[in-house]
Structure formats: C-alpha cells, structure tokens
Amino acid sequence: MQWFDALVQGILLGGMYAQYALGMALMFGVMRIVNISHGDLVILLSLIGISIATAWGLGPLPVLVVLVPLAVLMGWVLQKAVLNRVVGSDPLPSLIATFGLSIALQNLMLQIWSANSRSLPGHGIESQSLEIGGIYVGLLPLIVLAVATGLTWCLDLTLKRTRFGRALRAASADVEAAAMTGINPRAVYAMATAAAVGILGFAAVFQALRSTVAPADGPAQLIYAFEAVIIGGMGTVWGAFVGSMVLGISQAIGFRIDPGFGVLAGHIVFLAVLASRPQGLFGKALS
Amino acid sequence: MSAIPYAATEVPEVLVQRQTPSGRIAMALAVLAMIGVAVMPLWASTGTIRSVLVLCCYIAVAQMWNLLAGYAGLVSVGQHAFMGAAGYALFVLAQTYGVDPFVAVFLSLLVPAALAVPIYLLLHRLDGPYFSIGTWVVAEVFRLTASNLPLVNSGAGMSLRVMKDYSAFERNIAMSLLCAGMLLVTLGGSYWLLRSRFGLALIAMRDNPVAAASQGVNVVRLRFLIYVASAVGCGLVGAIYFMAQLRITPGSAFDPMWANVAIFIVMVGGIGSIEGVLIGSLIFFIADRWFGEYGATYFVVLGLMTLLVALYARTGVWGLISKRWDAPWFPIQRKLVDSYR
Amino acid sequence: MTAVLSTHGLVARYGDFQALYGVDIELHQGEAVALIGANGAGKSTLLRSIMGLLPVGREMVLLHGEPVGGTATDRMVQKGVAIVPEGRRLFTGMSVEDNLRVAIDQAARMGAKGGWTLPRLHRLFPILKEKARAPVQSLSGGQQQMVAIGRALLCQPRVLLCDEISLGLAPKVIREIYAALPEIRATGTAMIVVEQDVGLARSASDRLYCMLEGRVTLTGRSAEITREQIGKAYFGAGHAVV
Numbered sequence: 001m002q003w004f005d006a007l008v009q010g011i012l013l014g015g016m017y018a019q020y021a022l023g024m025a026l027m028f029g030v031m032r033i034v035n036i037s038h039g040d041l042v043i044l045l046s047l048i049g050i051s052i053a054t055a056w057g058l059g060p061l062p063v064l065v066v067l068v069p070l071a072v073l074m075g076w077v078l079q080k081a082v083l084n085r086v087v088g089s090d091p092l093p094s095l096i097a098t099f100g101l102s103i104a105l106q107n108l109m110l111q112i113w114s115a116n117s118r119s120l121p122g123h124g125i126e127s128q129s130l131e132i133g134g135i136y137v138g139l140l141p142l143i144v145l146a147v148a149t150g151l152t153w154c155l156d157l158t159l160k161r162t163r164f165g166r167a168l169r170a171a172s173a174d175v176e177a178a179a180m181t182g183i184n185p186r187a188v189y190a191m192a193t194a195a196a197v198g199i200l201g202f203a204a205v206f207q208a209l210r211s212t213v214a215p216a217d218g219p220a221q222l223i224y225a226f227e228a229v230i231i232g233g234m235g236t237v238w239g240a241f242v243g244s245m246v247l248g249i250s251q252a253i254g255f256r257i258d259p260g261f262g263v264l265a266g267h268i269v270f271l272a273v274l275a276s277r278p279q280g281l282f283g284k285a286l287s
Numbered sequence: 288m289s290a291i292p293y294a295a296t297e298v299p300e301v302l303v304q305r306q307t308p309s310g311r312i313a314m315a316l317a318v319l320a321m322i323g324v325a326v327m328p329l330w331a332s333t334g335t336i337r338s339v340l341v342l343c344c345y346i347a348v349a350q351m352w353n354l355l356a357g358y359a360g361l362v363s364v365g366q367h368a369f370m371g372a373a374g375y376a377l378f379v380l381a382q383t384y385g386v387d388p389f390v391a392v393f394l395s396l397l398v399p400a401a402l403a404v405p406i407y408l409l410l411h412r413l414d415g416p417y418f419s420i421g422t423w424v425v426a427e428v429f430r431l432t433a434s435n436l437p438l439v440n441s442g443a444g445m446s447l448r449v450m451k452d453y454s455a456f457e458r459n460i461a462m463s464l465l466c467a468g469m470l471l472v473t474l475g476g477s478y479w480l481l482r483s484r485f486g487l488a489l490i491a492m493r494d495n496p497v498a499a500a501s502q503g504v505n506v507v508r509l510r511f512l513i514y515v516a517s518a519v520g521c522g523l524v525g526a527i528y529f530m531a532q533l534r535i536t537p538g539s540a541f542d543p544m545w546a547n548v549a550i551f552i553v554m555v556g557g558i559g560s561i562e563g564v565l566i567g568s569l570i571f572f573i574a575d576r577w578f579g580e581y582g583a584t585y586f587v588v589l590g591l592m593t594l595l596v597a598l599y600a601r602t603g604v605w606g607l608i609s610k611r612w613d614a615p616w617f618p619i620q621r622k623l624v625d626s627y628r
Numbered sequence: 629m630t631a632v633l634s635t636h637g638l639v640a641r642y643g644d645f646q647a648l649y650g651v652d653i654e655l656h657q658g659e660a661v662a663l664i665g666a667n668g669a670g671k672s673t674l675l676r677s678i679m680g681l682l683p684v685g686r687e688m689v690l691l692h693g694e695p696v697g698g699t700a701t702d703r704m705v706q707k708g709v710a711i712v713p714e715g716r717r718l719f720t721g722m723s724v725e726d727n728l729r730v731a732i733d734q735a736a737r738m739g740a741k742g743g744w745t746l747p748r749l750h751r752l753f754p755i756l757k758e759k760a761r762a763p764v765q766s767l768s769g770g771q772q773q774m775v776a777i778g779r780a781l782l783c784q785p786r787v788l789l790c791d792e793i794s795l796g797l798a799p800k801v802i803r804e805i806y807a808a809l810p811e812i813r814a815t816g817t818a819m820i821v822v823e824q825d826v827g828l829a830r831s832a833s834d835r836l837y838c839m840l841e842g843r844v845t846l847t848g849r850s851a852e853i854t855r856e857q858i859g860k861a862y863f864g865a866g867h868a869v870v
Contacts, residue, residue, distance in 0.1 A: 034416035036364075085598050091415035095362050096554055097597035103547055104590030107583040163733040170719045170730045177717035179701035180679065180710070182734030182783055219543070223427065226420040230413070264431040267424055271409060274421075278412040 005135050006252045012137070014248025015145030016210065018241045019203035020225035021232075022148075022155055023196030025240040028229070030172045030192045031087050033094045035078075037102035039221030041197055044105060045071055045204030046213040047113050050120050059123050060209055068201035075197025079190040087189060102218065109215035120208035144206045151199055152241040158195075159237065168192055220263075227270040233280025242282060246273075306618060313616030317474075325467035328459040336459055337531065343466045344528050345548055346568040347473040350561065351520040352549035354477055357559035358489045359513040360496060364546045365422030368406075368429045369399035369518040370525030371540030375433060377526045378445045378535050383438075388449055389461060392526045399522030403515045411510070423543075430541035444536030447529075465527045473520050478561060481619045485509070490619070493559055551589055554596045557605025561617045566604050630693050632657055632818045633678070633709070633787050638688045638697075640670075640677045647673040649842045653820075655787065660809070660819045662833035662850060664826055666862060669839040671822045672714050675789045679711050680704050691787075706738045710785035714792050714822075716776040718764045725760040727775055731782035742784025743815050749778045752808050770801035777805070781812065788812065790821045794828060806832055826858055840864045 020042065027033055035041075048070070049063045058066075082101065086093035128139040159165035171178040171188045179185055207213060207221075224247060232243025247266050254265020273280065324343065327336050348366065355361045376395035381388040410421040434442045450458060480486060491499035492506055500506045529535045548571060556567020578585045596603060602610075609615065631654040640648040648670050655661050663671045677684045680701045689697035691707055699707070719727050728746065735742075750757035753774040759767060764775060773793055780788060794802040802825075809832055813819060823829035829836060830850040838846035838861040846853070846861030 028416070032415060034420060036420075082594070082598065091419070092356060092360075092362050092558075093597050093601060095364075095416055095419050096550060097594050099364065099550060100554075100590045100593030100595075100597060102590070104587045104594065107586035107590065110583045111587070163737070166722070166726055166730050166733055169722055169726070173719040173721055174717050176681065176701070177713060177719065178730070179681075180705065180713060180717070181731045181779060182702050182705035182738060182740075183730070184700070184702045219423075223420065223424055226417070227424065230417065230421075258435075260431075260435050264428065264435070267428045267431070270424065271428070274409050274412060 001134070002256065003253070006256045007249055008135060008137060009141075010249030010252030011245055012141035012145050012248070013252055014228075014245035015141065015148040016203070016206060016244075017224050017228050017247055018148035018152060018244035019144070019199060019206065020221050021228035021240040021244050022151060022237065023199045024225045025229045025232075025237060026155065026192055026196045026199075030168055031083070031189055032089075032091070033083060033087060034091075034098070034226070035083070035193075035196075036095060036098040036222065037105055037218070038098075038200070038225060039223075040102050040105040040109070040218030041071075041074065041078075042200050042204050042207060042221050043213050043215060043218045044109060045074075045201055046120070046208040047109060047118065047215070049205055050118050050208055050213075051113075053120055060120060060125065060205060063120065064202065064205045067205055068198055071201030071204070072194045072198040075194040075200075076190050078197065079186075079193035083193060084186050084189060106215055106218060113215060115214060115216065117212035117214040118208070119212045120205065122209045126209055140206075140209060144210065147202060147206070148241070148244070151202065152237055155195075155199075156237045164188075164191060224266070227266060230280055231270055231273045233283025236282055239280060239282035243280065246281065307615065309614035309616060310618040317616075321467050321470055324470065325464055327463040327466075328456060333455065333459060336462060340462055340466050340527070340531055342568060342572045343470055344524050345552060345572060346564060347469050347524045348521060348545055349549045349552035349556075349564045349568055350473045350477055351517040351524070352546075353553045353558060353561075353564050354480075354513055354520075355517045357553065358481075358493045359510045360493065361510060361514060362416075362419045363422040363517075364419050364543075364550070365424070365426035366517065366521045366549065367525075367541055367543060367545040368422070368426035369403065369521040370528070370545060371426075371429055371433070371535075371537075371542075372402055372525070373399050373522030374525040374529035374535050374540050375439050375445075376522075377530060378447055379439060381449050382445060382447055385449075388447065388530065392465065392523075392530060395526045396519050396522050399518040399525075400515060403518035406518075407511055407514045423546075426541050426543070426546075430537045433537040433540060442537060444534060444539075447533045447535075450530070450533055462527070462531055465530075469523055469527055472523060474561060474564075476516075476520075478617050478619070481561075486619055489513075547589075551593050553603075554593055555603050557603030557609075558601070560605050560609075562609075562615065563603050563605035565616075570604070631655055631690070632659075632692060633820075634690045635674070635678065636688055636690065638674065638677055638684060640673055640682045640684055642673075642682070647842055648677065651839075651842070651844055653837055653844065653847075655818050655820055658813065658816050658818055659835065660813055660821060660833045662829035662836040663820055663822045663839065664824070664829045664836060664858070664862065665839035667824075668841075670842040671839055672791055673842075674839070675711060675791050675820065675822060678704075678789065679709065702734075705734070705783050705785075706740070708740070708784070708786035709789065710780040710783040710787070711789040712773075712776045712780045712791060712793055714795070716772050718772055718775055718779075720763075720765045722764060723761050724756055724764050724767065724775055727764050728756070728778055728782055731779045735782060735784050740784040742786075744781045744784055746782075749781060752811060753778060768801075770797050770805065773797065773801075773805055777808070785817055788817050788819045790819060792822055792824065794823065794825060802828070826862075838862055 024034065024038055027035060045067055049067050052058060052066060053063050082097055083094065086097045122140065126140050129136045130139060159169060167183050167188050170181065171183055171185050175185050228243040228247045229240050231246050232239035246269065250269040251262045251266040255262030324339060327339060352363065352366055355363050373395045376398040377391050380386040380391035380394055386394065406425055410418055413421045433439050439445060481489060488499065488504040488509060491502060491504055492509060496506050552567035552571050553564060555570060557563025600607065633655040635651055635653050638648055638651040651674055663674065665671050673682065676682050678689055680699045684697045686695045686697045691709065696704065696707065719730065755771055756774055756778060759771065764772065767775065777793065793805060806828065821829065821832055833850045835848065836850045836853065837844050838858060840861065845864065846857060
C-alpha cells in the first residue's frame with residue numbers, strides 16, 4: 001500500500017512537472033532553443049502572483065486569470081527582444097543569452113522579494129483531500145493533474161488542427177521552406193514562445209499553491225522540465241506529459257526509500273533512460 | 288566546369304611565419320608573470336597570495352570552458368562537477384587515506400578523467416542545447432551523491448586538517464608553485480594545443496564542424512578528447528582551490544557560481560581566444576573586488592552584460608580590439624611570407 | 629510592356645564566394661522562361677536571390693516595377709511570388725494534406741486571391757487526393773514533387789519559380805509533371821523553370837536564358853536558338869552572345 005501510495009503521489013507530482021515541460025518541448029521542437037531562464041520565469045510569475053494576491057486580496061482563480069495573460073505577454077516580449085536575435089543553427093548564442101537572463105532574473109527577484117520562501121494563500125483548497133480506494137488524495141494535486149492533462153490535450157489539438165499549429169509544425173520541419181510558403185517564422189516563433197510561457201502562468205499559480213517558492217528555485221524547475229522532456233521523447237507533446245509522470249513517480253518512490261534520495265532518484269532514472277533509450281520512451285529511433 | 292590549361296609551375300618558396308612582434312612581447316610578459324606567481328612568497332603577503340590564487344583559478348576555469356565552447360562547440364554549464372569531484376578526491380586521499388597532500392593533488396586528477404569518459408558518452412547523445420542542461424544535471428547528481436555519501440562525510444563536508452603539518456610559509460610556497468603550474472598547464476597547454484597540428488583541426492572545427500569533418504577532421508574524437516582534457520583541467524583547479532580553502536562541502540564543491548564565472552569571463556572577454564580569457568578574467572576580478580559588495584544588483588548587471596554580449600557583440604572585448612589592431616598576444620595562425628623579401 | 633519580374637545587375641554571394649556577377653533577366657505576363665546551365669552556374673542562386681533567401685540590393689529585383697530585392701521570403705510570397713524549391717523541401721512528419729493546408733492557411737491569412745483550390749489541385753494531380761492522409765515522406769519522388777508544386781500553387785502566385793522539378797525522377801513521371809505546366813500557365817501565372825535537360829527546357833518555355841559561372845551567356849526565343857548556340861553558351865567555349 002505504501003508503494004501504491006507513492007505511485008499515486010508520483011503521478012500527481014508529474015502533473016506539476018508536465019506544466020513546466022510542455023513549454024520547453026514546444027520551444028525546442030519549433031526553434032531548437034532551450035530557454036535557461038524557463039524555471040526562473042515560473043518563479044517570477046509565482047512571486048508576482050503572490051504579491052498581487054496579497055495586495056488586492058485575490059483568491060487563486062482571479063490570480064490565474066491575471067497571470068496567464070501576463071505570462072503570454074512576457075513570452076512574446078522575450079521572443080521579440082531576445083530570442084529572435086539568437087535563434088539559429090548555433091546553440092551557443094541562445095544558451096548564453098538566456099543564461100545571462102536567468103542570472104539577472106534570479107538576482108532581481110532576490111532584491112525585490114528577498115530570499116524568503118513564500119506561498120499563495122489557497123483559501124482552504126490546499127488542505128482538502130478525497131479518499132479514493134483507501135488512500136487520501138489531495139484535491140489540489142488532483143486539480144493540477146487535471147489541468148496538466150487539459151493543457152497537454154489542448155496543445156496537441158492546437159498543433160494538429162489549427163492554422164497556427166500547422167504553421168508551427170511546418171516551421172519546425174523546415175523553417176526556410178515554411179517561409180517559402182508565406183509563413184513569417186519570427187511571428188510564429190513569437191506565438192510559440194508566448195504559448196510556452198503562457199502555460200508557465202498556470203504552473204506558477206499551482207507551484208505557489210502546492211508548496212513554496214523562493215527566488216533561487218528556478219534552476220531546479222528547469223532541470224525537472226528538461227528531464228521530463230528527454231525521458232518522454234523529444235518532439236511530442238504527450239511524450240513530455242508521460243515523461244513528467246515517470247519523473248514524478250521516480251522522485252516519489254525515491255523519496256519513500258530515503259528522503260535525501262528523492263530528487264537524485266529522478267536524475268538517475270533520467271540518466272538510465274539516456275543510456276538505454278536516448279530517443280526517449282516515446283521518441284522514434286533515428287534510422 | 289571549364290578546363291583551365293595547366294602549366295607546370297614551380298611551387299613558390301615561402302616561409303611559414305608563426306610568431307609576431309606583439310606575440311614575442313606578450314610571451315615574454317607571460318613568462319615573467321608566471322615566474323612572478325611561482326615566487327609569490329618572496330614578494331607577497333598571504334592575503335595577496337590568496338587573491339592571486341583566486342584570479343588564477345578564474346583564468347584556468349574560464350580557459351577550460353573556452354576550449355569546450357569556443358573550439359569544440361560543446362556548451363557546458365556543469366564544469367563545476369569536475370572541480371568538486373577532484374576537490375573531494377584530494378580530501379579523501381589526503382585526509383582519509385593519509386596520502387601526502389601534494390601527491391594527492393595530482394592523483395586526484397584521475398577522478399575527473401575517469402568520470403568524464405562515461406559522462407561524455409552519455410551526454411553526447413543529447414542534441415545541441417540539451418547537452419548543456421545535461422551537464423548541469425550531472426553536476427547536480429554529483430552534489431546530491433556527495434550529500435548522501437558517508438565516505439565524504441555526507442552533507443557536513445570535510446576539512447583538510449593534514450595541512451596543519453605544514454607551516455604557513457611552506458603552504459604559501461606550495462600554493463604559489465601549484466598556481467604557476469596550473470596556469471602553465473591550462474593556458475600554456477591550450478596554446479601548445481592550438482599551435483600543434485590539432486590546433487588547425489580545432490580552429491577548422493570551431494569555424495564549421497561539417498566542413499571540418501569533410502576535410503578529414505575526426506570531429507567526434509576531437510570533441511571527446513577536449514571534453515576529457517577540460518574535465519581534468521577543471522579538476523586541477525578544483526583540487527588547488529579547495530586545498531587553499533582547507534574545507535569542502537557539497538554546496539561549495541559543486542557551486543554553479545563557477546559556471547557563471549567561466550561563461551561571463553569568456554563571453555565578455557572574447558570567445559575562442561586566449562587573449563579574451565585573460566581580459567575577461569581581469570574585468571571580472573576587478574569588478575568582483577569593486578562591486579561585489581552590492582550583491583544581487585552586481586549579479587543583475589553581470590547577467591545583463593552576458594545577455595547583451597550574446598545579442599550584440601558575440602566576439603567580446605577581444606573581438607572588438609582585434610578588429611581594430613592586428614596584434615595578437617598569442618598568435619596561432621600561420622602566415623605565408625615570401626622568402627625573397 | 630513592363631516586365632512582371634526583372635533583375636538588374638543582380639550580384640549575390642555566399643560569404644566570401646561570389647555566385648552571381650550582374651545578372652539581368654526579364655519575365656513577362658503569362659510567359660514561361662527556362663533557365664539552363666551546368667551545375668554551379670548560379671541558376672538556383674538566382675531563384676534564391678529573387679525569393680529573398682540571399683541578401684541582395686533593393687534595386688536589383690523589380691516586381692511590377694517595384695524594387696523588392698532583399699525582401700523577406702514570406703513577404704515575397706505575399707507579393708505573389710512562389711517557389712518550388714530544389715530538393716522539394718516538404719514538411720516531413722506532416723501529411724500530404726497538411727503540407728498543402730499550410731499554403732492554404734497562409735494565402736487565406738494574407739488575403740491572396742487566385743484560382744487554386746484543393747479540388748482543382750486534385751484534378752491536376754489526382755494522386756494527391758488518394759494520398760491526402762499519407763505522411764509526405766512515404767510518397768514516391770514524383771508524388772512528392774507534385775505536393776511541392778501544389779504547395780507553391782496554393783500560395784496563389786502570379787510568378788512561379790520552379791527549381792529542377794525533374795531532378796531524380798523517371799522519364800515517365802517527368803512527362804506527367806511537365807504536362808501540368810500548360811494548365812498552370814493558362815491561369816496567367818508567369819513561370820521561370822530551372823531545368824538541366826535542355827530539350828525539356830526548350831519545349832516547356834517561350835524564351836530561355838543560359839547561365840555560366842554566374843553570368844547570363846545566352847538568351848533568346850526557345851524555338852529559335854540553335855543547339856550550337858546553346859552548346860557554346862553552356863560550356864563557355866569562346867564568348868557566345870546573341
């Protein structure tokens with residue numbers, strides 16, 4: 001029963017990680033860029049959310065309504081001001097630019113909000129739980145998982161069925177050919193990053209509700225998102241989702257073995273996948 | 288293709304010129320500086336020696352990162368993994384197993400070398416930017432492992448108490464010699480490598496890996512060798528740095544600050560050149576002394592500077608200088624000169 | 629009569645390597661012009677320069693008299709110039725229909741008007757309807773070429789640039805594809821066809837330009853130029869100028 005409980009908790013934790021991983025999978029898939037400040041943006045949005053909630057006395061839902069459009073805007077500005085200048089076949093400029101941004105953001109947050117951990121008041125939602133099949137499951141983690149599933153489903157449908165999705169996939173397959181078909185790659189990139197950071201708006205609210213956030217927490221979130229994407233298999237949205245579940249389960253089981261072993265267990269599973277199935281659990285092997 | 292009438296012509300006699308006046312001056316200064324570092328106990332206080340040691344560590348780590356990112360195209364953000372690994376190896380050998388610490392410094396380099404091989408074999412499967420995040424994960428794995436490993440006293444860290452057997456003066460002599468040796472190995476070694484026949488391959492690879500491969504450069508093998516060499520170089524820095532610190536903990540051993548420092552120095556100074564590393568190290572060292580007290584604000588500025596360099600001045604300060612004056616300090620190019628001059 | 633598309637002293641380079649040395653060509657309404665020349669003569673470079681894929685001076689390319697050199701590729705498509713690129717460059721991982729839909733989407737976004745619709749394309753190349761759901765990389769070379777042509781047509785171009793559409797295809801398939809060109813021209817679309825096969829190029833065009841080492845060495849009406857003239861211009865024996 002203890003292990004079954006760990007499994008369930010791991011899946012619920014995976015719901016949180018999926019919300020980080022989706023945006024990273026999207027950005028890498030389209031532009032071959034990894035935004036090193038990915039995790040710092042989550043934390044920045046969380047801290048802004050907490051400040052808004054405190055200042056205006058808002059509940060979690062209104063904070064979400066404010067934060068997601070703000071996140072979309074931040075993503076769009078990030079692409080226009082920074083990433084459009086560094087996108088290309090050489091990974092160095094984009095890595096260095098977002099690395100610098102990450103350092104600047106972390107320290108800026110440190111100045112504004114101090115190093116303290118904070119969390120978003122959930123007005124009781126964070127302490128409610130349901131009993132399912134003999135184990136207690138928190139209501140909030142269930143909501144997180146449901147939202148993660150919904151986001152993955154929406155993103156998958158958007159990619160498959162909409163004009164924007166087709167333009168994204170075309171730009172991802174061959175950016176020059178996409179331009180020859182009338183697509184403005186920079187406009188598509190800006191929308192992709194806006195969507196990716198927009199999803200982080202959800203992640204920010206749930207992260208701040210579920211646990212605490214501090215300015216230095218960003219890199220850990222970046223690493224979890226990255227591990228989820230690689231475990232699941234690069235290039236597919238559902239791959240990132242399942243990768244997040246695997247990572248969450250690994251950490252939850254590791255934590256049961258020894259509290260100091262939780263995060264490390266996730267890393268070890270990541271390295272094991274990299275050693276045995278480098279294309280990821282869902283990725284297609286290169287022929 | 289049109290056929291051009293080909294008359295048998297004599298190969299003109301040329302000399303390959305590899306040194307320049309600016310290069311000779313810089314080389315003389317570099318040798319003097321290295322001697323100056325080696326004999327520090329004769330002219331410097333313990334405090335100055337510590338400062339110079341830190342500066343030397345910056346230069347060495349930055350050059351190792353430069354070798355990786357600037358030539359091999361491997362952008363690592365986790366080289367501190369090897370610094371910490373060698374640092375811990377030194378402490379375990381000297382403190383736990385009683386090996387002479389000055390022998391242990393060199394023995395400890397086997398650990399980053401041995402770790403770098405499987406790590407590279409794993410990480411090179413990751414595509415471009417994902418490789419970078421992978422190196423970071425490895426550094427985290429090392430930190431968490433050290434935090435859980437009783438052999439290294441877990442999260443509490445270790446102290447190098449055996450150094451008490453030596454007087455402060457003896458320690459200063461040793462640290463000065465090690466510092467000079469570290470510069471010789473990392474900077475001198477890189478310079479030698481770049482001027483050797485590998486150098487041409489490395490420069491070709493930096494400019495265009497695909498074209499270099501088609502010209503017979505074994506890019507895969509060269510990248511692997513550079514990765515291992517850089518790991519050993521970072522290990523040497525780690526061993527010397529933590530020997531001077533006398534204390535090591537998982538947090539200090541695997542501190543991402545080193546990655547920040549290396550990236551800032553190389554990008555601001557100028558990637559793909561030894562001159563850039565020296566300029567960047569001096570800028571960072573002075574900035575750290577003058578503005579370090581401003582804490583977070585200072586790091587915001589450093590971060591933004593790195594961002595701006597990546598956006599607008601990819602070649603850094605040295606790139607701007609060398610565009611105006613053709614006076615390399617460490618010339619690595621080969622110039623053909625007419626021998627009948 | 630002003631040309632639909634013209635280049636004037638077009639110079640283009642890849643880094644240090646100069647590929648075009650002052651190329652002047654003209655394309656008129658409803659006309660098909662062939663571009664012939666050996667490998668490396670600069671034919672593809674010329675098309676890429678027109679499409680804004682290489683940096684060129686603004687006045688070097690005129691579209692309906694308007695200087696458009698160096699305009700971004702997607703803006704050129706919006707202005708009514710489409711290309712069937714060398715090597716087809718289809719969107720792998722997407723179905724045939726999605727490949728075509730990308731062009732339909734963008735034409736709709738830009739409000740481009742023209743006669744090309746999916747049903748009409750299916751009449752031109754019936755196989756594309758049959759294979760609509762198939763991943764594009766599973767198609768044969770000829771079928772892929774049809775997708776590439778279809779994708780360019782659905783951009784509703786007034787000028788269509790075709791880069792080596794017969795390359796690597798069986799003769800029967802080549803005939804099938806070239807048989808579609810008259811219908812495309814019938815819509816008033818002007819075409820530049822880059823072609824290695826000189827016979828094919830002559831039969832499919834009104835006029836032709838022959839290029840050698842980044843320059844135009846011969847131009848004239850396709851039906852009137854002799855094989856000897858082409859031979860000289862193609863291989864550069866002496867200086868053949870008409």
